[in-house]
Each structure stands twice: as C-alpha cells, then as structure tokens.
C-alpha cells in the first residue's frame with residue numbers, strides 16, 4: 001500500500017484548538033469566561049492558524065463538574081451567554097474558515113435534567129432512563145455507604161471516579177442510582193432504546209444548527225455489562241474495568257453512526273481506561289463499523305499517575321515512546337490517531353514532560369514539535385501555545401475541582417492520607433485545576449482574562465508568560481507554534497508520511513522519520529528531539545542521513561552569527577550522521593529522496 005491509499009480527509013490535515021470557555025476570556029466581568037469572550041478571540045485563533053475549535057460544554061448546567069453535568073442539552077448556560085451568542089460564535093468561526101466541534105456528554109446527565117427528575121418520580125416511560133437498583137444487606141459487604149438507609153449497602157462495590165461509592169440513595173424512589181462520576185451526574189441507561197433515540201435526536205438538532213462534529217465525553221462507558229459485576233482487581237471495584245468497552249458498545253456506536261454521523265464530520269471519542277485493546281480501537285474507527293474519526297486514549301496520561309490524586313509514578317521517555325509507537329502501529333491500516341499531551345483534565349505538558357524552569361521555552365517548543373510531526377491530528381489546549389505551566393497550588397482552598405477535592409477529602413477522612421500538606425507535591429502535580437487557571441492574555445491585572453474577580457487563581461507567571469509578550473517576541477513559543485501549524489499546510493509528508501521510530505529504547509532522545517512515497521513524491525522528514533537538560537550526540541543510521549536536507553524548523557537560533565553557543569553546522573552534522581543536540585533542542589529536517 002502506498003501512502004496515497006490512505007483515505008485523505010480534511011480532519012487529518014487539520015489542527016484542533018481546545019477552548020475551555022470558563023477560563024478562556026471573560027467579556028462581561030463576572031470572573032467567568034463566556035461565549036462573547038470567545039467571539040472576541042476568533043481573530044486571535046485565526047492568526048495562530050488553527051482549523052477547528054473544540055468547545056468544551058456550554059450547555060445549561062448547575063456546574064457540579066464545570067458543565068460536564070448537563071441540565072438541558074439545547075440551552076446555553078446563563079453564565080456563558082445566550083443561544084444568539086453561540087450562533088454569532090459559529091458564524092464568526094465559519095467566516096474565518098474555522099470549524100466548530102461541540103462536546104457531547106451523554107454517558108450521564110445532571111441530576112437536575114428533566115429526564116432524571118421524571119425518572120426519580122417514576123413517571124411513565126422514564127423509569128428506566130437511568131440505572132436504578134435495590135441496595136444490598138449491609139451485613140453482606142465489608143464496607144457501607146455513607147448516605148444509604150440503616151442496614152443497607154449500595155447494589156455493588158463500584159467506586160466513583162471522583163471518590164466514594166458509585167451509587168447514591170434516593171429517598172423518594174427508595175432505590176439507588178448509579179453515578180460513575182459525581183453524585184450529581186447519574187449515568188444514563190443506554191440499554192433503553194428511548195434513551196438512545198433522545199441522544200441521537202439531540203445530536204441531529206446540533207448538526208442542523210451547523211456544527212462540524214463532536215468530541216464525545218467518556219463515550220466508551222455507555223454500555224454496562226448485565227449484572228454490573230464487581231472486580232476486586234480494579235481500584236474502582238469494577239466501575240472502570242467493567243464499564244469500559246462494554247458488551248454492546250460497538251452496537252450502540254454503529255447505530256449512532258448510521259443514524260446521525262457522516263464521514264465529513266470530525267468525531268473524536270474520549271475512551272477511558274488503562275489500556276485499550278487495539279482490536280476495540282480499530283472497531284471504533286473503522287468506517288464500516290463505528291466510524292469515529294479519532295479517539296483519545298489515556299495510556300500516556302497514566303504513566304506518571306498513581307491510583308489516587310495524591311500518588312505519583314515515575315515515567316521514562318522510552319515508556320512514553322512505547323505508547324505512541326504502539327498506537328501508530330496499531331492504527332496503521334485502519335483508523336487515525338489524535339495527538340495530545342494536555343487538555344482541561346490534565347496538568348500542563350511543559351511542567352509534566354518538559355522543564356518548566358530554565359528550559360520552559362525550549363521544552364514547550366520541543367513538545368509542540370513532537371505533537372505536530374507525529375502521524376495524527378494535533379490538539380492544542382488553550383495556553384499551550386504560550387508554554388503555560390502548572391500553578392503553584394499551596395493550600396486546599398485554591399482548588400476548585402471535584403476530582404481533586406472529593407477524593408482527597410475522602411482519603412483524609414478515611415485516614416488513608418494524613419493531610420493535604422503530606423501529599424501536596426503530588427496533588428499539585430496531578431490536579432486538573434492546573435489546566436483550568438485563566439488564559440494569560442497580557443500583563444494587565446488578572447492576565448487580561450477578566451475585569452472582575454476570576455473564579456480560580458491566575459498563574460503568577462502571567463506577567464512574563466502571556467499572549468501580548470509572546471506575540472511581540474519573534475522567538476516565542478507562540479510564533480513557533482504558528483510555524484509548526486503552517487508546516488502542515490505546506491508539506492503532505494507531515495500529515496500522511498509513514499512514521500518510523502529510531503532508537504526506541506533511548507531515554508533521552510526521541511528520533512524518527514516520516515516518509516511519503518508515491519507517484520508524485522518521495523520525501524522524508526527526520527525529527528530529532530533531546531528530552532534532557534544536557535547536550536547529547538546522536539549517531540544516525542546511514543539511510544536517514546542526507547547531503548541535501550534542509551532544516552524545516554528548530555527551537556534554537558541557527559543564524560550562523562559567529563556566536564559559539566548558537567553557531568553550529570546543522571546541515572553538515574546531518575550529512576555526517578552525527579547530530580549534536582543542545583538541551584531540549586528539537587530539529588526537523590526535510591529532504592527529497
């Protein structure tokens with residue numbers, strides 16, 4: 001098969017920019033970002049050069065989980081504006097040739113959604129919209145719920161991903177309902193065909209409004225196995241291992257695909273779980289099966305995470321490479337990869353995989369180089385293009401996130417963790433709130449994000465790390481990102497070239513080639529990335545060296561100005577097969593073969 005045989009699609013050639021509206025830009029001064037705030041920045045996104053915006057949830061919500069708990073799928077959250085504002089945003093984006101994908105959150109709703117209110121009241125037709133079960137006799141189990149009736153334990157041993165049991169007792173219905181996430185996020189029962197009908201109708205409604213696709217929240221959790229079995233080997237008692245990629249998942253998604261999706265839409269399914277069997281991944285993406293464009297897996301996001309928010313693991317570069325190599329290989333024939341190193345649920349990539357101190361700028365550029373030159377569609381999370389870093393959280397009351405606060409409070413209450421101070425470093429490194437601090441626009445108060453009091457603290461480094469400063473400086477992370485994005489438009493090999501890793505076991509250097517061979521061209525990229533604070537020498541195999549390569553992009557100055565620190569014979573080095581890379585140096589060469 002030549003690379004030309006790969007199905008060419010606009011969404012493979014695109015760069016996606018993720019907007020977390022609560023923290024992006026506040027137009028009305030209430031301290032919370034909003035849709036008019038995003039509209040003000042469409043020009044900015046266009047200047048950066050991105051092709052698609054993924055807008056995190058903006059629907060009506062009581063905000064137990066910042067909009068991932070939806071009360072009404074067809075209404076805009078008051079804090080964020082109105083439907084007319086949203087329509088203006090869509091129009092502005094489309095006028096600038098930027099597509100819009102919306103967040104689809106249908107594993108669960110808010111407990112304030114009309115469906116749940118009716119289900120709770122056992123209204124005709126709504127009884128089985130959610131997972132209702134009888135409790136167990138508390139004597140049968142070794143632990144009991146905090147909130148059930150005397151002597152009763154939840155229906156099974158599943159734990160919520162946000163801490164505590166995955167079941168809550170309802171006094172009115174005198175039954176328990178399942179919530180894999182917060183108690184205010186009851187899980188929809190997809191076994192009920194009426195639930196699926198409602199979801200597909202709602203999706204169609206948004207497509208009719210003109211959107212270009214969906215990012216699908218934890219979509220691989222919607223099929224739960226009969227009997228909801230426990231699993232003692234799962235830290236969540238079975239909630240994770242039993243709910244992910246469940247028995248009817250492909251049936252449900254191919255039904256969705258047949259009913260409402262189109263190959264021209266960008267659809268990206270978020271797929272929870274420690275390791276996704278590649279067989280499932282291919283079925284999710286196969287146009288003849290579920291037909292999603294891409295998926296987000298978590299394998300690289302779990303490398304440095306312990307089970308609890310207060311636990312960390314060591315990661316090695318070879319492990320990180322192994323994840324990406326496995327996925328490139330796994331989706332070579334069927335499917336397409338998404339490429340991300342951070343989002344609204346993850347710490348900032350430069351603090352996690354780079355060096356956010358002395359080499360903040362270099363390592364932010366290096367990680368960007370990686371994301372934009374691997375095979376797949378790159379996702380930029382707001383602020384990544386500035387090299388934004390983690391926040392120096394110092395006390396519990398600086399956090400806002402349920403996924404940080406609930407598990408930690410439970411663990412302290414149960415005596416598993418002594419105090420916040422005892423686990424501060426780990427929580428600080430892991431918390432989702434790192435991603436949620438306001439976008440840094442300028443050195444004005446609150447980083448120019450709001451005229452009011454921001455809902456969460458602004459990173460104190462905003463005085464130097466901000467859009468205004470970055471745009472003024474030619475050598476900034478921002479300008480580098482813009483160059484990376486435009487490479488994709490200029491070179492087909494960046495999008496469609498085959499990926500071949502070099503030195504997979506090396507823990508310092510990540511190097512690879514991308515090769516495109518067809519009737520029209522025979523070209524190759526060589527990418528070399530030094531993931532360390534020291535200099536390294538890379539001995540290249542002969543078949544990737546070249547006398548007539550050009551350096552497409554690199555994150556140091558290569559101006560031959562006689563300054564010993566910057567003046568290296570980059571092309572000569574490549575011809576000799578002997579690259580010397582400075583700390584966090586990234587280079588991308590191109591040559592015709």
Ligand code: TEU
Nearest residue numbers: 065068105161181217218272345403432
């Ligand atoms: O996230 C799924 C999810 O549980 C993880 O991203 C989790 O936040 C991570 O492992 C860190 O602990 C999606 C949304 O992206 C997230 O914002 C929502 O809170 C969650 O689903 C529930 O809708």
